[in-house]
Amino acid sequence: MTSKTAPQTLLTTLQGVIDNPRPVYDSGRRIGAVVCIIGGVLLTLTGSGVGFVFLGLWLGLLLWKPSHGILVIYSVISIYPVLRVISISLRPTSGLLSRSLDIIPPGASFNSFIQLFQEEQFLRWIWNSLTITLTVSVIGVVIASTGAYAFSRWRFPGRRPLLIFLLTTQMLPAGMLLIPIFVIVAQLNLTNSLVGLILAYTSTAVPFSVWILKGYYDTIPPDLEEAAMVDGCQRMEAFYRVILPLSTPALSIVFLFNFLAAWAEFIVAKVVLQANTVMTWPLGLNELIGTFNTDWGKYAAGSVLVTLPVLLLFMWQSKYLISGLTLGSVKG
Numbered sequence: 001m002t003s004k005t006a007p008q009t010l011l012t013t014l015q016g017v018i019d020n021p022r023p024v025y026d027s028g029r030r031i032g033a034v035v036c037i038i039g040g041v042l043l044t045l046t047g048s049g050v051g052f053v054f055l056g057l058w059l060g061l062l063l064w065k066p067s068h069g070i071l072v073i074y075s076v077i078s079i080y081p082v083l084r085v086i087s088i089s090l091r092p093t094s095g096l097l098s099r100s101l102d103i104i105p106p107g108a109s110f111n112s113f114i115q116l117f118q119e120e121q122f123l124r125w126i127w128n129s130l131t132i133t134l135t136v137s138v139i140g141v142v143i144a145s146t147g148a149y150a151f152s153r154w155r156f157p158g159r160r161p162l163l164i165f166l167l168t169t170q171m172l173p174a175g176m177l178l179i180p181i182f183v184i185v186a187q188l189n190l191t192n193s194l195v196g197l198i199l200a201y202t203s204t205a206v207p208f209s210v211w212i213l214k215g216y217y218d219t220i221p222p223d224l225e226e227a228a229m230v231d232g233c234q235r236m237e238a239f240y241r242v243i244l245p246l247s248t249p250a251l252s253i254v255f256l257f258n259f260l261a262a263w264a265e266f267i268v269a270k271v272v273l274q275a276n277t278v279m280t281w282p283l284g285l286n287e288l289i290g291t292f293n294t295d296w297g298k299y300a301a302g303s304v305l306v307t308l309p310v311l312l313l314f315m316w317q318s319k320y321l322i323s324g325l326t327l328g329s330v331k332g
Contacts, residue, residue, distance in 0.1 A: 033060035112297035144209030152217035
């Protein structure tokens with residue numbers, strides 16, 4: 001049995017690479033990633049800047065795991081503006097107009113946060129916003145959960161036109177609704193009142209919530225309710241004991257969307273609320289913007305603080321947002 005000659009071995013190797021190029025491609029990516037990382041380190045050691053290390057690491061990750069590299073750069077682009085706002089809130093008064101890109105500026109302090117609480121009615125703004133937002137979110141979930149159940153389970157005259165009408169209300173820009181909302185609130189003598197703004201927000205939150213919950217209820221088999229009714233439950237009792245527990249993910253999404261929509265809304269609140277005692281935080285921070293001078297330190301400090309309730313709410317509800325219908329029905 002004769003051994004293969006060198007040309008034959010080379011041809012066999014090339015044929016193997018052509019038939020299965022994946023191992024060679026993966027090896028090339030790993031080698032390229034290592035080269036990028038080493039190059040970044042060498043450029044940093046020569047005094048070119050620390051940024052070349054991070055650039056080399058990112059290029060290496062992009063070559064080795066392209067999807068991970070894209071997600072990393074997207075995360076950096078998303079987080080960087082937030083870091084800039086935090087940096088401005090920590091700057092001393094003399095450095096507010098500085099063009100420095102340092103995340104932690106020289107002479108960083110919490111003076112802007114302290115002045116925001118001492119010189120402005122920031123706690124009142126937050127209290128008013130929380131009162132309005134939580135009330136709108138709860139009312140929206142309660143009304144939409146029952147209304148969407150009726151649209152999902154019963155067929156009655158006018159059902160489809162009503163669904164289309166609810167969808168149509170979501171197509172109107174907020175600016176077109178300002179005049180009718182103000183007229184209705186004024187006729188009810190609810191201007192400069194938190195109740196008036198709650199009614200205005202609820203009227204826009206309920207249709208969107210009904211559509212989300214109606215689509216989710218459609219995915220729940222009616223057999224589950226019928227089984228509960230066979231065991232002795234009434235219709236509404238089956239709704240509360242069976243449908244609502246299975247709808248926890250959808251209810252959480254509706255609550256979160258209603259919260260976000262009401263928490264940061266500015267245009268309608270600017271029209272309905274005028275008195276300083278009922279201002280929400282968007283109106284309060286807007287007062288910090290002057291014609292000739294703006295206190296950017298307090299403005300940035302307020303912007304950082306108002307993100308905390310939304311962040312905490314999202315972290316708290318994340319376990320419900322990732323839940324599914326099948327998991328809920330199996331556990332039930």
